[in-house]
Amino acid sequence: MTVSFRAGRYLVALLWNSAPWGFIGFAVGCVFGTLQAVExxxxxxxxxxxxxxxVVHQCAPSDLANASDAEQVKGRAPGSSDHASPIRRTEARAERTLEHPPP
Structure with a gap:
């Protein structure tokens, strides 16, 4: 299929004249798309x-008067934890030694 020179010039002019509107439409679409994503x-x-x-409301203690009275686990020093890092356990042992030096 052959396109005459005149039709080719017409198609190029049509594309040239519609390109700015296409770019403007793309920019407006991007702005509205960004606003929708933010919303x-x-x-x-x-x-x-x-x-x-x-979740926080469901996990809150039901009786706030007794919320601060936690039961101490027997046989364990206050603040010690099996999940504490070795550095923390060593620091706690050093603090206990400084508070009560060995005889």
């Missing part, structure tokens, strides 16, 4: 915050 992220953040607030 969606804010909505998801609100839902996440509400879900975490529900």
């Amino acid at each position: 969606l992220l804010e909505t998801v953040d609100d839902y996440f915050y509400q879900a975490m607030a529900k």
Whole structure:
């Protein structure tokens, strides 16, 4: 299929005249798409915050008067933990030694 020189010039002129509108439309679309993404992220953040607030509310002690009276585990020094790092355990042992030096 052959295209005459006149039709070719017409198609190039049409493309040249419509390109700025295409770029403007693309830019406007990107702006609105970004605004929608931000709005969606804010909505998801609100839902996440509400879900975490529900979890915190459910995990809160029911009797606030006795919330600070935690039972001490027998046979264990206050503040010690089996999951503490060796450095923390060594520091705690050093502090106990400084407080009560061996005879």
